[in-house]
Amino acid sequence: MIWHKQWIFGNWKMNGNQAENAALLQALRSVSNNNAHIGIAAPFPYLSQAVDLLKNSQIVIGSQDCSQFAEKGAYTGEVSATMIKDCGAKFVLIGHSERRTYFNEQNQILRKKIDNALACDLIPILCVGETLAQRQAGQETAVVGEQLAVLQGLSVNHIAVAYEPVWAIGTGEVATGEQIAAMHAFLHKEILSIMGENVTIRTLYGGSVNANNAAEILSIDKVNGALVGGASLKAEAFSAIIANAQTE
Ligand code: PGA
Numbered sequence: 001m002i003w004h005k006q007w008i009f010g011n012w013k014m015n016g017n018q019a020e021n022a023a024l025l026q027a028l029r030s031v032s033n034n035n036a037h038i039g040i041a042a043p044f045p046y047l048s049q050a051v052d053l054l055k056n057s058q059i060v061i062g063s064q065d066c067s068q069f070a071e072k073g074a075y076t077g078e079v080s081a082t083m084i085k086d087c088g089a090k091f092v093l094i095g096h097s098e099r100r101t102y103f104n105e106q107n108q109i110l111r112k113k114i115d116n117a118l119a120c121d122l123i124p125i126l127c128v129g130e131t132l133a134q135r136q137a138g139q140e141t142a143v144v145g146e147q148l149a150v151l152q153g154l155s156v157n158h159i160a161v162a163y164e165p166v167w168a169i170g171t172g173e174v175a176t177g178e179q180i181a182a183m184h185a186f187l188h189k190e191i192l193s194i195m196g197e198n199v200t201i202r203t204l205y206g207g208s209v210n211a212n213n214a215a216e217i218l219s220i221d222k223v224n225g226a227l228v229g230g231a232s233l234k235a236e237a238f239s240a241i242i243a244n245a246q247t248e
Contacts, residue, residue, distance in 0.1 A: 002037040003158050003200045006218060006245040007225030009039040009125070010232025011064060011093065011206075021046055022053060027235035029057040036245035037225070040232065041093050044079050051088035062091035062122070065099060068112040070119065081116040091123040093227075095147070097166045107150040118156060125160045125204070126150065127227070128187075132167035140165075141186050148187070151194050159195060160202040161187055162227040168207025170229060177220055180205050184222035211240035218244050 016024075021042070031038065038059045042050045050061045067078040084092060094117065095110045110126070117124040128147040130140040144163070151159065163183050165175050175183075187203045205217055206227030217223060225245070231237040 003202060004248070005035055005037040005225075006248070007037045007039065007160065007202050007204055008033075008238075008242045008245050009041065009062075009091075009162075009204065009225065009227050010238055011041045011096070011227055011229050012043060012233060013064065013098070013229060014043060015233055016043060016046060018046070018049060021049060024233070024235055025050060025053040025059075028059060028238065029054055031239050031242055032058045033242050033245050035247045036242050038242055039091055041091075044084075047084065047087040047089050060090040061087075062089045062093065062125075064093045064096065066092045066094075066113050066117055066122070068109045068116070070112070070116045081113075081122055082120050085120040085122050089122060091125055091160075092117045093162075094124045094126050095150075096127045097129055097164060097169060101166075107147070111150050114150065114154065118154075123158075123160060125162055125227075127162045127164055127206070129164040129166050129169075129207075135165065135167065140183065144183065144186065145190055148190050148194060151191065154195065156195075157198065158200045158202075159191060160204070161191065162204040162206050163187060164206035164227060170208070172208050174208045174213055174217070175205075177216065180217065180223060181220050184220065188222050209241060211237045214241040214244040218246055224248070 041062045041064045063084045066081040069075045094113050099105045114124045128144045130143040134143045202224040204225040204227045209226045209228045210231045
């Protein structure tokens with residue numbers, strides 16, 4: 001049952017090509033850990049390739065975004081949740097900080113994306129997190145609380161959220177154990193209050209997770225997994241992170 005395991009998810013971002021993907025996935029396809037639910041968010045053009053190469057493995061494939069538009073039609077350049085599902089994907093990242101920064105994605109659009117993912121049975125993983133300036137101003141829970149408000153009125157029994165402080169993404173700077181524990185406790189409390197006491201929650205930490213710090217991060221209370229960028233592009237590092245997933 002995936003909702004009681006630790007989720008170890010890779011986010012390739014705009015990296016890869018057919019040859020590199022094949023080599024990486026070939027090296028990863030035999031990885032297994034019963035305590036882990038393992039996923040990789042691949043670029044759109046490679047979803048089918050990745051799904052094919054991971055058949056009969058423990059790893060599921062997802063995308064890094066989906067369109068806010070639900071129906072097919074005249075939306076040049078867009079990729080619908082239905083198309084992503086049709087490629088064999090199982091989940092979609094929603095509202096990664098790079099999408100919020102470069103594409104100005106905010107709650108109104110993000111909610112449409114979440115609804116579209118759920119409508120075709122893709123698991124949305126909502127990404128939240130504050131910038132350095134916001135943390136320095138003591139606004140981190142206010143900012144994340146506002147980002148979580150996108151979940152209001154959503155009628156689902158399960159929800160996955162990735163907490164990625166923007167200042168820790170791709171910087172090598174990891175949030176401290178206290179900062180991670182405090183924010184994850186806030187996430188659980190806030191999500192239960194928005195969605196009701198019966199919702200099952202997975203909260204993932206993301207931001208410079210690597211083979212050396214994964215064990216410590218994954219042992220923090222209420223950290224239900226990790227979202228891994230740079231280190232998920234290397235088979236050895238990503239396998240080592242997966243090996244650290246624990247039974248809760
Ligand atoms: P990073 O990226 O592990 O390279 O910091 C994490 C993410 O943006 O998902």
